[in-house]
Amino acid sequence: MxxxxxxxxxxxxxxxxxxxxxxxxxxxxxxxxxxxxxxxxxxxxxxxxxxxxxxxxxxxxxxxxxxxxxxxxxxxxxxxxxxxxxxxxxxxxxxxxxxxxxxxxxxxxxxxxxxxxxxxxxxxxxxxxxxxxxxxxxxxxxxxxxxxxxxxxxxxxxxxxxxxxxxxxxxANLDDYRVGWELIDFARYSYWGGRRAVVVQFSRGCPYLCSYCGQRGFWRSWRHRDPLRFARELAWLHREHGVEVINFADELPTASRAAWQAFLEALIAENVNLTLVGSTRAGDIVRDADILHLYRRAGVIRFLLGIESYDPATLEAIRKDATPREDTEAIRLLRRHGIVSMATYVVGFGAETDHDYWQSLKHLLRYDPDQIQLLYATPHQWTRFFETVAQREVVQTDTRLWDYKHQVLATPGMPPWRLLLWVKGIEVALQLRPRALLRTYFSRDPEFRHAMRWYVQMGRRVWLREVGEFLFGKRPRPSGLSLAEFARQQRESxxxxxxxxxxxxxxxxxxxxxxxxxxxx
CATH class of the missing domain: 3.40.50.280 (Cobalamin-binding domain)
Structure with missing residues (x-):
């Protein structure tokens, strides 16, 4: 038919x-x-x-x-x-x-x-x-x-x-529907410095209620695939199509310790040389301190950790349900097991000052992550965060640039050029500090060293692109519109x-x- x-x-x-x-x-x-x-x-x-x-x-x-x-x-x-x-x-x-x-x-x-x-x-x-x-x-x-x-x-x-x-x-059962891998030419797709790669999902959803995220409302509940079937599929991708790198699209693949451990053990049993990268919460890393050796044996080489902020009031306001102590311990544990830690840090949640950014830099240095990525708070209408910043001025009206790498909301008392200096300066300070350089160029683990070098190379290009766009592209400018007014204009049209x-x-x-x-x- x-x-x-x-x-x-x-x-x-x-x-x-x-x-x-x-x-x-x-x-x-x-x-x-x-x-x-x-x-x-x-x-x-x-x-x-x-x-x-x-x-x-x-x-x-x-x-x-x-x-x-x-x-x-x-x-x-x-x-x-x-x-x-x-x-x-x-x-x-x-x-x-x-x-x-x-x-x-x-x-x-x-x-x-x-x-x-x-x-x-x-x-x-x-x-x-x-x-x-x-x-x-x-x-x-x-x-x-x-x-x-x-x-x-x-x-x-x-x-x-x-x-x-x-x-x-x-x-209910994510294994009821398969991915149409036959639609792509695997040789065209790569990641991690030219290595053949795909994106996968072990799980969907997230049980947490972070105010700036809309994934809970989209997926509605946390579910995971059968760990053994999922491991067999990744092994098949490697053996049949030469896939080397697996990039997890999950919000929180590690939410269930039992399911995640079963997957890791199944993938280790498949005996395939895969590199795994993804995102998780620092709390799950601390929880899994006794099985992190399985992470590394299965091929996990980097996890992105959403640090977001050091300030307890901000963490409470955005409902992050995390602590700086937990973040620090997760980074330490990952490093001990040869896994690169990438910390994401978000600016613009509130009316931040030069002092706040100086404190952010000091706290990030104490966290000592292997890699750092600074993002701008972005107020999508389906998030609770939107309501809390409805009266902030919009400085970027082109929604194609609401990608977390462009400033969207004005910071009171902080012109966009100075915020950019802080953001780019913090990134440079973290990536060029002696400890980071030693890990990048002198780590004894070749996979760890490759992960560090690749990110430095790509990060340098993104850094220059961001600065160039600010100087010569659609830089943030006062619009005279609050976020609520901007949204109202769009609704009225x-x-x-x-x-x-x-x-x-x-x-x-x-x-x-x-x-x-x-x-x-």
Whole structure:
């Protein structure tokens, strides 16, 4: 039934600094994850990774026309920063192929489905939440003349109004749906300095309530894959496709000690030479002090730790549920087991001063992480953090730059140029301190040394790019708008479009693939 129904998965170009600077490029796991179930159901599926080169809008439209799909499914891991690009591409694709059905999924459209469908008539449907089951049911409904409105977890436009079906239940067993690895050429994708690499997920969700993060609301519950099956899959990727580096996309892969230990032991038993990198919480590292030797034996070489702040009041305000003592101990334990610690530190949570940044530098030096990455607090509307900073002034109105590497909110009494000096100066001070240089160039562990050198090389390029963009690009400027006013302006523009759609519903028509299948008409 589905063999002649072609679906094109489109990974759009991304403007974030982290996407454009490194020579390495990782495959789009989110699209591959929905591709596997679609292939197994009999659909002809193709991936267009326009972020790889990256491709121009004109070239993307040309390739979509050449593929002649019935459905285009689009999404990007950098969800909010890629949103404006996706709206532009959808409009161009719809103009070239009016009958193609365009489906948009990811974190941003999940939270902003109403605004998305109102802003962009070219987008026909939005998948809300995790997509494997929803995208499959939606595609089947489109090609079999079923009712799209009966599919949980979708939003659509009908008769000048925007509607959403009931929320889909979380996928209870993550092993029910496989990743469509056959959609990529493994030789194209690399990480860690040219080593063949992929992105994977052992688990989804996070049990913590950090105010600046929206992942809990998106995934809704923490779940994990079968540890043995997951280990076998990673071993298969290494043996059959030459994969050397595994990059975990999990928010918290170590949440269950028992499940994580079972995975580590299973991967060690597979006896494959893999390098594992990911993110976790310092508390889990301290908890696992007695099994960290298994981390290293399984191939874990670096964990990113979200330090965020040293200030107890800030940590309490953002609901981090962590302490500086725990952070320090986690870094010490990782180093003792030959695992690189990368500390992320966030500026802009509050009205910080020169004294606060000086204290931050001193505390980071005491933490003594192997690597450091400073980020800017970014107020996405679906987070609790947004409400707490609603009256702060917006200094970056281009949401494509809300990528945590550009300042978004003004710091009272601190002009953007001085904040940049602090951020870049702290990074230089941490990365060029004698201890870090000794580990980078003289560590006895070749894998540890490679990890340090690679990050220094890439970090230098990103550092220069950030400074260059500030000097010659879209630097932060006073907008005169509070965050609440900025968000209100965006909502009002969307409401105006919605009223126009309601007055003239005939101007917005779904393609024939979907028309008449929303409410059974």
């Amino acid at each position: 589905n063999r002649n129904a072609k679906i094109l998965l489109l990974n759009p170009p991304h403007t974030a600094i982290g996407s454009r600077v490194p020579d390495d490029h990782l495959p789009p796991l989110g699209l591959l994850a929905i591709g596997g179930p679609l292939i197994d159901a009999g659909f002809a599926v193709e991936l267009l990774d326009a972020d790889y080169d990256p491709l121009s809008p004109e070239e993307i439209v040309r390739r979509v026309r050449a593929a002649a799909p019935r459905i285009v499914m689009v999404g990007h891991a950098g969800s909010s920063t890629a949103h404006a690009t996706i709206l532009e591409l959808a409009t161009r694709i719809k103009a070239a192929l009016p009958e193609v059905c365009i489906v948009y999924g990811g974190v941003h459209p999940t939270y902003h489905w109403r605004e998305t469908l109102t802003q962009c008539p070219a987008i026909d449907l939005v998948v809300r939440g995790e997509g494997e089951r929803t995208a499959l049911l939606l595609a089947q409904a489109i090609v079999s003349h079923g009712l799209v409105a009966t599919v949980p977890g979708v939003a659509f436009r009908q008769d000048g109004r925007v509607w959403a079906t009931r929320q889909a239940k979380p996928i 969307v409401q105006g479009l919605a009223q126009g759609l309601a007055r003239a519903p005939a101007q917005v028509v779904l393609p024939a693939a979907v028309r008449g299948r929303l409410s059974g008409t």
